[in-house]
Amino acid sequence: MTGTPTFNIYIMARTGKLDHLQADEGFQATMKVLKTMGLDAIEFNHHTAQPLEEQFWEQFDGVYNLTEAEMRSDLPLFVADPNNRARVEALIGGGVASSSENTRRLN
Numbered sequence: 438m439t440g441t442p443t444f445n446i447y448i449m450a451r452t453g454k455l456d457h458l459q460a461d462e463g464f465q466a467t468m469k470v471l472k473t474m475g476l477d478a479i480e481f482n483h484h485t486a487q488p489l490e491e492q493f494w495e496q497f498d499g500v501y502n503l504t505e506a507e508m509r510s511d512l513p514l515f516v517a518d519p520n521n522r523a524r525v526e527a528l529i530g531g532g533v534a535s536s537s538e539n540t541r542r543l544n
Contacts, residue, residue: 442495444490446464446467447467447468447471447476448489448490448493449480450464450468450542451479451481451487452481452483454533471488475500475501476497476500478500478541479492479496479497479500481491481493505529509529512525513524
């Protein structure tokens with residue numbers, strides 16, 4: 438599973454697609470860490486057209502109480518390259534989010 442994003446592994450594991458790895462120590466350690474992070478609270482709905490990864494990230498924001506205003510203020514912490522930061526700021530329209538925050542998908 439080298440090269441596969443950890444959260445995709447978690448999604449596959451939570452949806453029963455990696456049961457063959459149950460005995461693998463690395464897999465068990467990853468699952469333990471993600472559970473300790475509180476990600477076991479995320480539930481997947483198989484009766485919707487929304488992809489599982491989108492369901493994951495939507496609920497991830499709720500688990501960690503992430504808001505657009507906080508993410509804007511923390512932008513320098515997770516986008517180190519000034520050129521990339523300018524692109525991200527351009528995508529989200531710049532400025533500070535109002536108190537009536539709306540969720541927007543950045544494509």
